[in-house]
Every structure is written in structure tokens, then in C-alpha cells.
Amino acid sequence: MSVQRLGYMGFEVADVPAWRAFMTEKLGAMEASSSENSARFRVDSRSWRLMVEKGPSDDISLSGYEVDSADSLLAIKKRLEAHGIEVTTESGELAADRGVLGLISCTDTANTRVEIYYGATELFEKPFISPTGVSGFTTGDQGFGHYVLAVPDIDAALDFYVKGLGFHLSDIIDWKLNYELTVKLHFLHCNGRHHTLALAGLPGAKKTHHFMLETKHMDDVGLAYDKFDADGTVVMTLGRHTNDHMLSFYGATPSGFAVEYGWGARQVEPGWSVVRYDKISIWGHKFVAERDRQVSSNAIEDELIDIDATLSAPAQA
Numbered sequence: 001m002s003v004q005r006l007g008y009m010g011f012e013v014a015d016v017p018a019w020r021a022f023m024t025e026k027l028g029a030m031e032a033s034s035s036e037n038s039a040r041f042r043v044d045s046r047s048w049r050l051m052v053e054k055g056p057s058d059d060i061s062l063s064g065y066e067v068d069s070a071d072s073l074l075a076i077k078k079r080l081e082a083h084g085i086e087v088t089t090e091s092g093e094l095a096a097d098r099g100v101l102g103l104i105s106c107t108d109t110a111n112t113r114v115e116i117y118y119g120a121t122e123l124f125e126k127p128f129i130s131p132t133g134v135s136g137f138t139t140g141d142q143g144f145g146h147y148v149l150a151v152p153d154i155d156a157a158l159d160f161y162v163k164g165l166g167f168h169l170s171d172i173i174d175w176k177l178n179y180e181l182t183v184k185l186h187f188l189h190c191n192g193r194h195h196t197l198a199l200a201g202l203p204g205a206k207k208t209h210h211f212m213l214e215t216k217h218m219d220d221v222g223l224a225y226d227k228f229d230a231d232g233t234v235v236m237t238l239g240r241h242t243n244d245h246m247l248s249f250y251g252a253t254p255s256g257f258a259v260e261y262g263w264g265a266r267q268v269e270p271g272w273s274v275v276r277y278d279k280i281s282i283w284g285h286k287f288v289a290e291r292d293r294q295v296s297s298n299a300i301e302d303e304l305i306d307i308d309a310t311l312s313a314p315a316q317a
């Protein structure tokens, strides 16, 4: 028994209002609930997929993995305990808070909380409607998206997620970040999504490198790209990945890590064989330096203002 799909994620963020605006106005997610210190968001028929709670870390607070039944939940609990991982059976109150029928939890080797549940809440009677008109997000059996974590001990993390939770390796990319630093990225799948989780052996200030949402139409990506470009928050330009062939860009979140917004990924098929890559992208995905971001959006803005001034100037006598 292994985890079946990524059901939800939680982030601890310093600025909840900024995240409420970011999730709805930039990513086109639907606000499910909010208070002064927390908010939850929908991207499909489920009652929620992303949660932010006020706190200083500006980093991942938990991941929530789904299994299909009470029996599966018991089976994964036994698998984890047999692997020496301590598992907590969570209270009915916390399960009710998550909107699930059964909930257990453990902690990964980088001290990140991992929840496993069955019986999430579907809200077909309250259809998902994107506030920015996103056509829809690719979720369902593939879970709601993917995320990349920087971990201090890659072998320990792989043992937890592969031997413990039952992930399978899709492929490896040796990502040459600069002349001195090449990071080995391990891409892991637990369903047809090419990767639900990627691990980088890279002790960093933050655990979260990015989380990813996949849209149903390519134009959803372009329309979102323009929003990030307009306020200078594109972190990596449009590009297409070598391994999952996703067309995507990366934008800055209010917490300093990135969001990847993509479309058109290929899935892991039966008989998939592990390969390796030297590049993360077939084309594109160029880092946008802070200076360039500001210049590009301001320059465009200035140009538009000049054009307006010209158009509105009184005709020369």
C-alpha cells in the first residue's frame, strides 16, 4: 500500500492578506474560507486544496496525502510503522477540520509534517469558479499538483518517501545552477502525474523551492504569466521541462519561494523506465534577475503612458 495522490498542502506565511490576494488574483484559485490568521483555497470540486496559516517561517507546514479507503489508511499506517516511522492517529476534531473521514500523521526526515487521510469532502453542489477565469486545473487521480523540497539529507528523505510512503523514482536531473553548484533532483511519482514530489539534496534557508498547479488550457498559463510580468514577479521565464514536458513559468509568491504554473505535462506510463537529464528544460525557464524584472515591467508601463500622452495631446495647430 502506498499513498495515492497529493490531496492538500499547508504553508505557514507571514502575510495572510497578501496570500489571499495572490491565490485569487494571480493564480485564479477560489477562496474556500478565511479568517485574520488563515485562509483555504479551492482549485476543483474538493472543499479545499491549499491552506495558509499565519506564522514566521514562510515555508511548507504540511503535506496531505490521500488513500482510497479506511482499509488503505490502516495498511499505510502499518507499512510506515514497519519501516520504523512513528505514526499518530489524529483526533476526530482534526479530521473534521480537514474535512476528511480518517486522518493519521507523521514527520518526514526534514521535520516536515505529513498527513495521510481518506474520505475528503467533495463540493459538487458548489462548483469551482475561478475568479480570474482559469478554465480549470488538472487534478483528480493525479492529485492537485506537485512540489519541490530542499532537504539536508537526500538519502534519508528518499528512504522515507520511497520505502516509507511508497513513491517511485521517475527520473533524475543534474541541475547545473552555476559553475560551482550542480544539484541532483530526484523526481518521485505516486500516480500518473510525472512527479508529485521532487527532492533536492540542498540544505537551504527554506524547505520549499516551489509548488506547481497545472491548468487545463495553455492560455491559462499565458494569461497568468502576464499578471506576474506586469508587477515584475516572474522568477523564471516560460519554458518546457525535459522530463515531464510541462510548459510552465515560475513566479514569486508572497513568501519568497516560487509557484510553478504549467500546462501540458506528460504522464508516467506503465513500463516507465528511469532516465537522467543534464538540463531541466528543453527550452526557456531562464532566471529573471530582480533588476530585469523591475526594469521590464516599469519600461512597459512608461511606454504605455507615453503613448497615452501622445494620443491625448492636442493636435498641433
Ligand SMILES: Cc1cccc(O)c1O
Pocket: 148, 173, 212, 241, 242, 243, 244, 246, 260, 280
Ligand atoms: C526544476 C524542475 C525540473 C523539471 C520539472 C519540474 O517541474 C521542475 O520544477
Ligand SMILES: [Fe+2]
Pocket: 146, 148, 210, 212, 260
Ligand atoms: Fe516543478
